[in-house]
Amino acid sequence: MTHPVHAGAHTDLHHHGEQSFWRQYVFSTDHKVIGIQYGITSLFFLFFGFTLMMLMRWQLAYPGEALPIIGSIFGQDNMPDGIMLPEFYNQLGAMHGTIMVFLGVVPLAVGAFGNYVVPLQIGAPDMAFPKLNMTSYWVYFIGGITMLGSFFIPGGAAQSGWTSYPPLSDITVPGFWGGQTFWLIGMVFLITSSLLGSVNFIVTIMQLRTKGLSLMRLPFFVWSQLVTAFLLLLAFPPLEAAGVLQLMDRIAGTSFFLPSGLVVSGQIIPNTGGGNPLLWQHLFWFLAHPEVYVLILPAMGIVAEVIANNTRKPLWGYKSMVYSIIFLGFISFIVWAHHMFLTGMGTAISAFFQTTTMIISIPSVIVLSCLFISLYGSSMRFNTPMLFALAFLPMFGIGGLTGLPLGLAASDIALHDTYYVIGHFHYVVAPGTIFALFAGIYYWFPKATGRQMNEPMGKLHFWGSFVCMNVIFFPMLIQGLAGVSRRLYDGGQQYAHAQGVLYLNEVMSIGAWVMCLFQFVFIINFFMSMRKGKKVEENHWHATTLEWAAAPTPPVPHGNFKTIPEVHHGPYEYSVPGQAKDYNPQNEPMKA
Amino acid sequence: MEIPYTIAARPDTGLFNAKMGIWLFLASEVMLFGALFTTYILLRVGAPEWPHGELDVPLATINTAVLISSSITMVMAWASLMMKQFNKYKLYMGLTILAGVIFLVIKAFEYGHHFETGELPSKSTFLAIYFTMTGLHGLHVVGGMIVNSYFWGPGSRMWKTEPARFTNRVEVAGLYWHFVDLVWIFLFPVLYLL
Numbered sequence: 001m002t003h004p005v006h007a008g009a010h011t012d013l014h015h016h017g018e019q020s021f022w023r024q025y026v027f028s029t030d031h032k033v034i035g036i037q038y039g040i041t042s043l044f045f046l047f048f049g050f051t052l053m054m055l056m057r058w059q060l061a062y063p064g065e066a067l068p069i070i071g072s073i074f075g076q077d078n079m080p081d082g083i084m085l086p087e088f089y090n091q092l093g094a095m096h097g098t099i100m101v102f103l104g105v106v107p108l109a110v111g112a113f114g115n116y117v118v119p120l121q122i123g124a125p126d127m128a129f130p131k132l133n134m135t136s137y138w139v140y141f142i143g144g145i146t147m148l149g150s151f152f153i154p155g156g157a158a159q160s161g162w163t164s165y166p167p168l169s170d171i172t173v174p175g176f177w178g179g180q181t182f183w184l185i186g187m188v189f190l191i192t193s194s195l196l197g198s199v200n201f202i203v204t205i206m207q208l209r210t211k212g213l214s215l216m217r218l219p220f221f222v223w224s225q226l227v228t229a230f231l232l233l234l235a236f237p238p239l240e241a242a243g244v245l246q247l248m249d250r251i252a253g254t255s256f257f258l259p260s261g262l263v264v265s266g267q268i269i270p271n272t273g274g275g276n277p278l279l280w281q282h283l284f285w286f287l288a289h290p291e292v293y294v295l296i297l298p299a300m301g302i303v304a305e306v307i308a309n310n311t312r313k314p315l316w317g318y319k320s321m322v323y324s325i326i327f328l329g330f331i332s333f334i335v336w337a338h339h340m341f342l343t344g345m346g347t348a349i350s351a352f353f354q355t356t357t358m359i360i361s362i363p364s365v366i367v368l369s370c371l372f373i374s375l376y377g378s379s380m381r382f383n384t385p386m387l388f389a390l391a392f393l394p395m396f397g398i399g400g401l402t403g404l405p406l407g408l409a410a411s412d413i414a415l416h417d418t419y420y421v422i423g424h425f426h427y428v429v430a431p432g433t434i435f436a437l438f439a440g441i442y443y444w445f446p447k448a449t450g451r452q453m454n455e456p457m458g459k460l461h462f463w464g465s466f467v468c469m470n471v472i473f474f475p476m477l478i479q480g481l482a483g484v485s486r487r488l489y490d491g492g493q494q495y496a497h498a499q500g501v502l503y504l505n506e507v508m509s510i511g512a513w514v515m516c517l518f519q520f521v522f523i524i525n526f527f528m529s530m531r532k533g534k535k536v537e538e539n540h541w542h543a544t545t546l547e548w549a550a551a552p553t554p555p556v557p558h559g560n561f562k563t564i565p566e567v568h569h570g571p572y573e574y575s576v577p578g579q580a581k582d583y584n585p586q587n588e589p590m591k592a
Numbered sequence: 593m594e595i596p597y598t599i600a601a602r603p604d605t606g607l608f609n610a611k612m613g614i615w616l617f618l619a620s621e622v623m624l625f626g627a628l629f630t631t632y633i634l635l636r637v638g639a640p641e642w643p644h645g646e647l648d649v650p651l652a653t654i655n656t657a658v659l660i661s662s663s664i665t666m667v668m669a670w671a672s673l674m675m676k677q678f679n680k681y682k683l684y685m686g687l688t689i690l691a692g693v694i695f696l697v698i699k700a701f702e703y704g705h706h707f708e709t710g711e712l713p714s715k716s717t718f719l720a721i722y723f724t725m726t727g728l729h730g731l732h733v734v735g736g737m738i739v740n741s742y743f744w745g746p747g748s749r750m751w752k753t754e755p756a757r758f759t760n761r762v763e764v765a766g767l768y769w770h771f772v773d774l775v776w777i778f779l780f781p782v783l784y785l786l
Contacts, residue, residue, distance in 0.1 A: 125593035128609045199616045207597050207609050237620045241627035248724055253714030256631070256721075274717040279634055283627055559593035 029130035030557050034137050035116030036448065039441075042108035045144060046434075047519070049099035052092045054512055059084045060491035061509035078156065086489045090159035091179065095147070097162025098183065101291065102190050103144050105433055109298035110194070110232070111140065113440050114201060114225045116448065120547035120555065121219050123210030123565045123587075128203040136196035143189030150182035158183035161487075163284055166257035166277050170249045171264055181250055184243045191240045194232045201229035210546075212567035216322070217586070219545045219571040220308075220315060223322050224301030227329040228294050235290035235333065242283035249275075256280075278343055285336035293332045295429055297325060299392065299436030300367055306389040306439050307371055309543050311378035312582055314572040317370040324363035331360045341409045342416045350409040357407035364400055368393065384458030388439035391466050392432055399427030402477060417487065420480020423473050431469040438462075438522075445526075446540045447547060450554040451533030457525040464518030471511030475504035542583045545571055549585030599756045614764045618771050621732075625775055628728070632721050632782065643718045646711065648702055652784045655698050656776065662691030663773045666740075666766045673759040678751055685744045685762075688769070692737040699730055722783055729779060732772045739765050 028034060058067050064083060071082025078088040119127055127133045150157040157179040160169035169180050205226050209218070218226075245256040253271065257280045260273030308315045315321065337345065337353040371393055380386060402424040405411040415421065438461075446452045482501045484492045491505045492498030539548045550565035565587035573584040584590050601608050607615075636642055669684035706712075706719070713723040743762055750758040 124595075126595055128595060129613065130595070195617075195620055199613050199620075202616055203609050203613045206605055207602050207607070207612060208595070233616060233620050234623050237624035238627035241624050241631070244724065244728065245628075245631065248713060248720060252712075252720075252723075254720035254724075255714075255717060256635070272714065272716055274635065274639055276634060276638055279631060283631075286627075561593070564593070 024557070027134060028557075029126075029134050031115050031119050031127045031130065031133060032448070032555055032557070032560075034133050035112050035114075037137055038107050038111030038115060038140070039113075041141065041144065042104050042112060045099050046104035046108065048148075049096050049104050050516065050519070052096040052099070054516060055084070056089060056092045056096065057509035057512045059089055059489065061506040063490035063493055087156065087159060089489050090161075091151070091157040094158045094161050094164075094183075095151070098158070099147065100429075101162065101295070102187070103140075103147060105295055105429065105437070106194070106291075107140060108437055109295070109302075109433065110201075110225065110228060111137065111197060113221075113298060113302065113437070113444070114197075114228075117444060117547055118201065118222055118225050119204060119208070120447075120551050120560060121222050121545050122205060122208060122213055123546050123550065123561065123567065124204060124208035125559050125561070125564070127200050128207055129200050132196050132200055136193045136200065139189050139196065140193035143186045143193060146182055146186035146189060150179045150186070153177055153179065153182065155179060163288070164246070164280075165284075166246065166249070166280050167259075167262055167264075169246065170257055171269070174250060176251055178250065181247065184247050184250070187243050188240060191236045191243070194236055198229040198232040198236075201225055202233070205229075210564055210567060213586075216319065217567055217570050219301075220304040220318065220321060221298075221301035224297040224304075224325060227325045228297045230329055231290040231294050231297075231332060235287045235294075238283045239287035242280055242287075245283075246280065278340075278345065281340055281343060282337070285339045286333075289336040289339065290332045292425075292428070293328060295433050296364075296396070297328075299396075299433040300325070300371075302436045302440040302443070303371060303389045303392045305545070306385045306443050307374055308572045308574065309443075309541050310381045310383065310386040310389070311374060312381075312574045313374060313378045314570075314574055315370065316373040316376075317366075318570070318572065321367050321370050324366040328360060328363035331356060331363070335360050338407050338409075338412075341412045347409070354407060354409050358404075361400065361404065361407070368397060368400070383442075384453070384455060384462060385439045385443035387459065387462045388435045388442065391462070392436045392439065395427055395431035395435060395469070396433075399424060399429075399432050402427060414483075415480060417485055418480035419476040419484050419486050422486050423476030423480055426473045426476070430473065431466070435465075435469075438465075441526075443541070444547075445529065446533075446536040447553055447555070449530055449533070450535060451529055452536050452540065453529040453533060454525050457521055461518055461522045461525065464521065465515060468511045468515035468518065472508050472515065475501075475508050479504055539585075542581075544573055544583050544585050546586055550587045599754070599760060608760055610760060610764045611767075614767050618767065621771060621775075625725075625728075625778075628721075628725050629778070629782070632725070635717050635721060639717060643716065646718070647722070647784050648705070649784050651698055651702055652780055655695050656780050658691050658695050658698070659773045659776050662688045662695075663770050665691065666769045670759070670762050670766050673751075673755075673762055676755075678748075681751075681762075682744065682748070685740060689737055689740050689744060692733055692740070695733060696730065696737075699726070725779055725783065729772070729775055732775065736765070736769050736772050740769065 025033060028037075055067075066082030067079065067084070068082070071079055074088070078085060115127070115133065119125070147157075155173040155178055158164065158169070160172055160180060164180065164183065173179060175181070205218075205222060245254075248254045249256050249258065255271040255273050255275040257277050258269070258271050258273055258275045259277065262269050262271070262273065304315055304321070335353060335356045337349060338357045341350050341353075375390075402420070406415055406421060406424060442453055442458055479492075479498075479501045480486075482497060484495070484498045484501060492502060536553065538553045540553065541548060543549065546565055546567070551560055552562070567586045568589040569584065569586060571586060573586075573590065575582045576584055576590065579591055595609070596602075597609050599608060601611075605612065665684045665687040669681050669688060672678070672680035672684055711719055713720045743758075743765055747761070748758070750761070
């Protein structure tokens with residue numbers, strides 16, 4: 001998967017001399033190797049998280065029925081005779097959310113694409129702190145192992161939801177050997193990793209930009225990574241603090257999140273009390289709302305790159321897009337309590353947070369509008385990355401618009417904690433962000449390997465996933481409007497108001513399992529193309545940005561460029577009248 | 593190909609890489625301790641009564657003086673390098689590390705006394721937040737001392753090969769050390785006096 005070593009380039013640029021296998025591929029400090037390590041690991045976690053969800057969908061579609069064939073491998077503690085126990089269902093739910101967000105999407109969007117593409121796009125020889133970069137990958141890896149390992153301890157993994165609300169999370173399977181403790185320790189590792197990474201990204205972008213690459217000439221993808229890094233840097237530490245406090249509650253017997261006189265199973269628990277469960281929710285959402293923008297900003301960046309390249313036009317409103325995401329970054333720190341309208345924190349606070357929430361929808365709408373207008377009047381190239389990027393626009397649009405009723409305190413009362421919420425944020429993250437990440441994989445795969453991924457298989461993967469995504473998530477909006485709670489182990493069988501929409505459970509489940517089949521098309525394509533894909537020329541997509549225009553394809557280890565390029569103009573000079581070709585690389589001056 | 597701006601500052605940002613890195617890191621540390629101070633305020637506002645006089649103010653006052661002095665010696669260490677006086681650097685850096693040791697020893701006495709009298713974190717919300725905040729601060733002191741000891745001992749060999757880069761490293765370590773000092777200057781009145 002890493003760089004086939006080309007004899008000529010190798011001797012020119014490889015100033016580190018021959019390195020052992022371990023230094024070159026495992027404990028490498030080269031940002032491209034680290035990017036690929038992040039990529040492979042996070043794709044594995046994405047698939048693992050998806051598998052957890054497919055198991056849950058069996059229980060939701062056919063409650064209490066034995067899972068055929070593979071049901072027995074999960075053990076008598078979790079699925080006796082193939083029938084899922086509620087505790088196991090809760091573990092799957094909590095870990096699906098945690099793994100998808102913290103171990104799958106963010107490391108893929110930031111760790112993999114950010115690491116691989118940003119230094120190449122800004123003309124830098126590497127990240128600013130290569131050793132720190134390696135450290136952040138391995139800390140992430142340890143965090144991932146801790147999370148996975150928690151499935152195998154007695155009592156199983158964390159089961160208090162990905163939000164880990166106390167008092168439940170404080171008291172389920174108490175003590176060190178509880179899944180929740182592992183969850184907290186794993187989170188501390190993941191937070192440390194993203195902290196190191198975000199410092200590295202900001203310094204790299206600010207300090208290592210090549211000559212002539214002023215801030216307003218940065219590709220939009222680099223801008224999105226810069227804002228994302230600031231969000232990670234400033235929003236994650238409060239969750240780290242909260243994690244430490246919850247660890248103290250679980251191990252040292254403190255009561256940060258336990259109120260006085262808390263009754264559990266008919267008995268007052270012996271803790272001193274005096275704590276506040278809402279405190280956790282505030283600290284958690286102070287991270288987790290900016291985290292939503294950490295999930296979506298790199299996706300917007302990738303989509304902007306792919307759309308500009310395949311419409312062969314400059315992005316419409318590049319500067320508005322940049323200012324929008326900067327504004328969005330600031331506002332994202334003061335919207336968090338819109339997740340807490342039903343906690344009884346009071347109407348005055350709710351009014352404040354619903355106002356900021358309505359304000360923050362504006363920059364997202366600006367970015368999306370700019371991308372839509374960029375399409376107007378172009379003759380598009382409908383290749384696989386472009387299809388995924390185009391699908392991102394309406395899917396993220398649905399995700400964003402369905403969020404408005406949740407952001408208003410009054411309508412949120414009816415919709416809170418229903419499947420509507422799940423439908424909403426999955427439209428943002430699954431057919432939104434993950435489609436953008438697929439676009440990125442198809443778009444930069446030739447950069448990393450020198451070979452193109454198979455187009456017919458790519459299109460099959462796209463259309464299959466696109467249909468299945470909507471089959472899975474649109475019925476959730478319908479179920480949610482009918483009032484079905486998101487936390488029911490049997491999918492709502494016992495509720496009269498759910499009866500009319502229960503048949504959708506089976507539809508969604510089949511959609512999820514069929515979508516899995518289409519992901520195998522992607523996996524086969526990925527590995528097959530690595531060896532047998534069509535070889536590509538240096539600037540395969542005829543792109544203007546430096547990673548294609550100035551760096552060799554596939555890139556050389558350590559150093560990136562034969563000579564450090566100099567930038568002469570903005571990032572998206574496509575189809576400029578009077579020029580020799582329809583793209584003007586940033587490192588080549590344009591004809592006057 | 594070398595990574596630029598490891599020694600000289602980049603003209604348009606005015607910083608070398610590590611200095612920008614440490615400022616960003618400190619910004620995230622402000623958020624970390626900020627969250628804990630917020631927790632303290634919320635718990636105290638919600639508590640029917642808040643204990644006073646459980647902590648040893650004279651010992652903590654000595655500790656405050658010790659840490660502030662160590663910040664001064666840290667600056668002197670860096671200034672000695674700027675004036676190319678390596679022996680003085682060794683002396684001042686050594687004093688900085690020594691001050692860290694004294695701080696931790698005094699802190700250990702305080703902790704030991706609490707443990708003996710059964711004042712554990714689980715006893716009250718006040719003790720819980722006291723141990724969490726001072727414990728986390730203590731870990732930061734230990735981290736700073738490890739870095740400082742490295743630059744005092746084996747790391748100082750860089751002075752012979754790349755003096756400018758070594759001076760930068762000490763400056764960056766100093767910025768971190770001042771931050772650790774600053775956190776204590778907030779912790780002392782909040783936990784001991786108010």
